[in-house]
Amino acid sequence: MDSKYISIYHEILAKIEDGEMAAGSKLPSETEMISEYGVSRDTIRKALHLLEQNGYIQRIQGKGSFVLDINKLSFPVSGLTSFKELAQKMTEPCLTLVKELEKIPADEFTREQLKLPEQAEVWKTVRVRQIGGKKIILDKDFLDARYVPELTQAICEDSIYEHLETKLGLKIGFAQKEVTVQQATQEDKKYLDFENYNMVVVVKNYTYLEDMTLFQYTESRHRPDKFKFVGFARRS
Amino acid sequence: MDSKYISIYHEILAKIEDGEMAAGSKLPSETEMISEYGVSRDTIRKALHLLEQNGYIQRIQGKGSFVLDINKLSFPVSGLTSFKELAQKMTEPCLTLVKELEKIPADEFTREQLKLPEQAEVWKTVRVRQIGGKKIILDKDFLDARYVPELTQAICEDSIYEHLETKLGLKIGFAQKEVTVQQATQEDKKYLDFENYNMVVVVKNYTYLEDMTLFQYTESRHRPDKFKFVGFARRS
DNA sequence: TAGTGGTCTAGACCACTGG
DNA sequence: CAGTGGTCTAGACCACTAA
Numbered sequence: 001m002d003s004k005y006i007s008i009y010h011e012i013l014a015k016i017e018d019g020e021m022a023a024g025s026k027l028p029s030e031t032e033m034i035s036e037y038g039v040s041r042d043t044i045r046k047a048l049h050l051l052e053q054n055g056y057i058q059r060i061q062g063k064g065s066f067v068l069d070i071n072k073l074s075f076p077v078s079g080l081t082s083f084k085e086l087a088q089k090m091t092e093p094c095l096t097l098v099k100e101l102e103k104i105p106a107d108e109f110t111r112e113q114l115k116l117p118e119q120a121e122v123w124k125t126v127r128v129r130q131i132g133g134k135k136i137i138l139d140k141d142f143l144d145a146r147y148v149p150e151l152t153q154a155i156c157e158d159s160i161y162e163h164l165e166t167k168l169g170l171k172i173g174f175a176q177k178e179v180t181v182q183q184a185t186q187e188d189k190k191y192l193d194f195e196n197y198n199m200v201v202v203v204k205n206y207t208y209l210e211d212m213t214l215f216q217y218t219e220s221r222h223r224p225d226k227f228k229f230v231g232f233a234r235r236s
Numbered sequence: 237m238d239s240k241y242i243s244i245y246h247e248i249l250a251k252i253e254d255g256e257m258a259a260g261s262k263l264p265s266e267t268e269m270i271s272e273y274g275v276s277r278d279t280i281r282k283a284l285h286l287l288e289q290n291g292y293i294q295r296i297q298g299k300g301s302f303v304l305d306i307n308k309l310s311f312p313v314s315g316l317t318s319f320k321e322l323a324q325k326m327t328e329p330c331l332t333l334v335k336e337l338e339k340i341p342a343d344e345f346t347r348e349q350l351k352l353p354e355q356a357e358v359w360k361t362v363r364v365r366q367i368g369g370k371k372i373i374l375d376k377d378f379l380d381a382r383y384v385p386e387l388t389q390a391i392c393e394d395s396i397y398e399h400l401e402t403k404l405g406l407k408i409g410f411a412q413k414e415v416t417v418q419q420a421t422q423e424d425k426k427y428l429d430f431e432n433y434n435m436v437v438v439v440k441n442y443t444y445l446e447d448m449t450l451f452q453y454t455e456s457r458h459r460p461d462k463f464k465f466v467g468f469a470r471r472s
Numbered sequence: 473t474a475g476t477g478g479t480c481t482a483g484a485c486c487a488c489t490g491g
Numbered sequence: 492c493a494g495t496g497g498t499c500t501a502g503a504c505c506a507c508t509a510a
Contacts, residue, residue: 239497239498239499240498240499241498241499275499275500276499276500276501277500277501277502278498278499278500278501279498279499279500282498282499296507296508297506297507297508298506298507298508298509299507299508299509300508
C-alpha cells in the first residue's frame with residue numbers, strides 16, 4: 001500500500017510518460033490539484049517535489065510546474081536500476097548468460113570489498129549480457145550469503161534484484177557507484193565480443209540495505225563503444 | 237539569505253565533514269533538534285531529507301538518523317559541480333589553460349546542440365585542465381551569447397560558472413549529462429598528454445537555467461586512465 | 473511501552489510572475 | 492492586482508524498533 005503522495009506521483013508520472021501531459025506544458029497548480037485529488041497541499045507538494053528530483057518537471061516560483069522533455073527516450077543508468085528493468089525499456093532483444101554460480105568462502109579481495117569477517121561465505125556469479133546478438137557486458141556479482149541464503153541459475157537469468165526484493169523481502173536502500181576505464185583483461189576478451197578493443201568500462205557498484213548493511217558488490221564490465229551513461233543533475 | 241532549513245542543512249553537513257559527527261554515529265532525534273534549533277519539526281525534516289538525498293545520512297524508522305561514511309574522500313563528479321569546485325577539494329595542483337576563446341556565429345553542430353535559431357551567436361572556448369603537471373582534460377564550451385554577453389580569458393581561467401552565477405545572476409537549474417567512450421581525435425592528442433591511449437572518455441553536458449532555457453553545451457574529454465566518476469544512488 | 477521516523481492536515485505568511 | 496510556488500508552523504496519527 002503506497003502512501004498518498006507516492007500514488008499521486010505515479011499517477012502524474014504516468015500521464016507524463018504516456019504523453020498525456022506534453023513536454024513543455026504546464027501542470028495544474030497546487031491549488032487545483034488539492035481539489036482534484038482531495039488531499040492537503042503538503043501531500044501534493046511531496047509528489048511534485050519527487051517529480052522534480054527525478055527530472056520530470058521543473059517548478060518555477062510565480063509561474064507553475066512544467067513538464068521537461070528529457071528523460072524520455074534516454075534510459076537513466078544513473079540511479080539504482082537493474083539490468084532487467086533497463087532491458088524492458090529497450091527495443092533490442094536482451095539475453096543473460098550465466099557463466100558461473102557458486103557459494104564460496106570469501107577470498108581476501110571479496111572480504112575487503114564487502115567488509116566481511118574471515119570465513120564468511122558469498123555467492124559469486126558471473127553473467128554475460130547479450131544485447132542485439134552481441135555479448136556486451138560482463139557482470140560479476142558477489143553477495144553476502146548471510147542475507148542471500150539461496151541463489152539459482154533461474155534467478156540469475158531473470159533478475160537478482162527482483163528476487164531479493166520480492167522473494168527475500170530485502171529492502172535496498174542506496175548504492176555507491178564508481179565508473180572507470182581500464183585495460184581489458186583476458187577474461188573480458190574471453191566472455192565478450194570485443195572486436196579489437198583493448199579497454200573496458202568498469203562500473204563498480206556497492207549496494208546497501210536500508211539498515212546500511214553492505215551486502216552486494218557488483219562489477220559491470222562494458223565494451224567501450226557500447227557504454228553510455230545518461231544522468232540528470234540538479235544544482236544544489 | 238538562506239532559508240532556515242538550508243542553514244540547518246549546512247550546519248549539520250559541516251559537523252559531518254569536520255568529523256564532529258563520526259561515520260556510523262547517530263544524529264540527535266528530530267524532537268531534540270526541534271528544541272536545539274528552535275524550529276518546527278517540518279523544518280528539521282527538510283534539512284535531514286536533504287542530507288539523506290545527498291548521501292550524507294541514512295534515516296531509519298524507529299531507530300534514528302545515522303551518518304554514512306561514503307562521500308568523504310571521493311569527490312562526486314555526479315551532480316552539478318564545476319571544475320573549480322572540484323579542484324578546491326583536491327590535493328594536487330590544478331591549472332586551466334585557455335586555448336581558444338571567441339564569440340562566433342553558431343555553426344550547424346552548435347545550433348543543434350543548443351537548439352538555436354540561425355544567425356545566433358555563441359561564445360566558444362577550449363580549455364585544457366592540468367592536474368598534477370599533466371594535461372588530462374580537454375573542455376570545449378559553447379554558451380548562448382544572448383545570456384552571456386561577455387567572456388574574458390580571466391573568467392575562463394578562473395570559473396565560468398562562478399561568473400555566471402555571481403556576476404551575471406544567472407540561476408542554473410539542472411543539467412543533462414551523457415558519458416561515452418570514443419576514439420581519441422587528433423585534437424585530443426594535440427592538446428593533452430595522451431601517452432599512447434587511443435580512446436577518450438567524453439562527458440557531454442547540457443546546462444539549463446531555472447526557467448528551463450538551454451544555454452550551455454560542454455564537452456569534457458578525459459584521458460581514460462585518469463577518469464573516475466563517483467556517484468551515489470537511492471532506490472526509488 | 474517509550475522513542476523513533478513517516479504521513480497527513482490546516483493555516484499563515486512570503487517572494488516571484490504576469491497582466 | 493491575482494495567481495503561483497516557497498517557507499514555516501502546530502498538531503494529529505501511524506509504523507517501526509528496542510528494551
